[in-house]
Amino acid sequence: MNTHAPGCPLTGAQIVDEYFIENRTRLLEIAAFLDRIDRVDPDCAVKDFRMQVFRDAVDALATPGDRLNRIQMLLSDPTTEPLDRLDRKSALGAFDRGSKEARS
Amino acid sequence: MKYIDHHAHMVSRTTDDYQQLALTGCVAVTEPAFWAGWDRSCGDSVEDYFRQLTEFEPRRAAQYGIQHYTWLAINPKEADDRNLSRDVLARIPKFLDRPTVLGIGEIGMNRITRNEVATYTEQVELAIEHRQLILIHTPHLEDKLKGTRISVDVLRRYREIDPRRVLIDHAEEHTIEMILEHGFWAGLTLYPQTKISPQRAVDVIEKYGPERICVAGACDWGPSDAIAVPRFAMEMRRRHHSDALIERVIFENPVRFLSQSPKFKVTATGAAEPARVG
Numbered sequence: 009m010n011t012h013a014p015g016c017p018l019t020g021a022q023i024v025d026e027y028f029i030e031n032r033t034r035l036l037e038i039a040a041f042l043d044r045i046d047r048v049d050p051d052c053a054v055k056d057f058r059m060q061v062f063r064d065a066v067d068a069l070a071t072p073g074d075r076l077n078r079i080q081m082l083l084s085d086p087t088t089e090p091l092d093r094l095d096r097k098s099a100l101g102a103f104d105r106g107s108k109e110a111r112s
Numbered sequence: 113m114k115y116i117d118h119h120a121h122m123v124s125r126t127t128d129d130y131q132q133l134a135l136t137g138c139v140a141v142t143e144p145a146f147w148a149g150w151d152r153s154c155g156d157s158v159e160d161y162f163r164q165l166t167e168f169e170p171r172r173a174a175q176y177g178i179q180h181y182t183w184l185a186i187n188p189k190e191a192d193d194r195n196l197s198r199d200v201l202a203r204i205p206k207f208l209d210r211p212t213v214l215g216i217g218e219i220g221m222n223r224i225t226r227n228e229v230a231t232y233t234e235q236v237e238l239a240i241e242h243r244q245l246i247l248i249h250t251p252h253l254e255d256k257l258k259g260t261r262i263s264v265d266v267l268r269r270y271r272e273i274d275p276r277r278v279l280i281d282h283a284e285e286h287t288i289e290m291i292l293e294h295g296f297w298a299g300l301t302l303y304p305q306t307k308i309s310p311q312r313a314v315d316v317i318e319k320y321g322p323e324r325i326c327v328a329g330a331c332d333w334g335p336s337d338a339i340a341v342p343r344f345a346m347e348m349r350r351r352h353h354s355d356a357l358i359e360r361v362i363f364e365n366p367v368r369f370l371s372q373s374p375k376f377k378v379t380a381t382g383a384a385e386p387a388r389v390g
Binding site: 012013014015016017018026027076077080081083084085086087088090091092093094095096097098099100101102103 | 222228252253254258262286317318319321351352353357
């Protein structure tokens, strides 16, 4: 926390009053997403590298303290060397820890 | 409340969006050169785009009382193409004297290839050579952390670079500290999915303070919101932050950064002298 940072003017109770419903909605969306995959293809939830990270991220929610940064780091490419060649144009949303880049 | 959106790809937006920007208090936008969603075939195509940015778009914005400025570059999505990049870089200097060009941008990484790093480095050197402000794009999603690190590392190799003249955009929670601690400006991009929400952007302000932080909508041809900055202001009000703090972030900060270019004509009091265009 920066010493010149204003912090949040709201009380804890005010934050819950203001934000509970929209975050309740998000929580249900995540639950529905996971149930949908289980319903259609349970293996996908286990094998797809994005879903592996997603599960780790959901677990991270349960541990208090700096959840957002920990999840950002779970999703991020931790390597430091540029790619030798362009592999695709767009990011996928999560780093594949089983990829060649991750192993090198 | 008046505001400035320092990152808006207006060539992709309808005139209705200019109207929405004007109605919500926008007095100026700055438009970085970016990817059209498909790769251009040659430098001539990019040069036409630079003409659109420097000739046509300022006139379209002026119809709604909005000042339009621009940044020129080969964008990160095409920067892996070294032949196209060299061609475009050779064409940029002749545009730099135009009255609405503020600097070089948006430059940076996409997938962080060796070619992209080479093109980025050449564009940094171009900015140094012509004493231009720099606007940096940081990559999306899982590539952001690595791309931001490499972008900062390259900048720090050049003693000629004053970090106060560089804005590193699309910062998120895991990259903002490395941007601010090296003296750069940080941009928070208010985007519906792949960047930062107004709620999280307000969290960042609450945690780090408003110093050297700007917010922008980065509206473009994809899912994005031309009036994202006023939505950020609404979120600040929702948390009971003062109008003074909101104005600091959405107006005074961009004025402070952009006014380092003598071409930028919006003053801290809000007085605006329209930029003269061609």
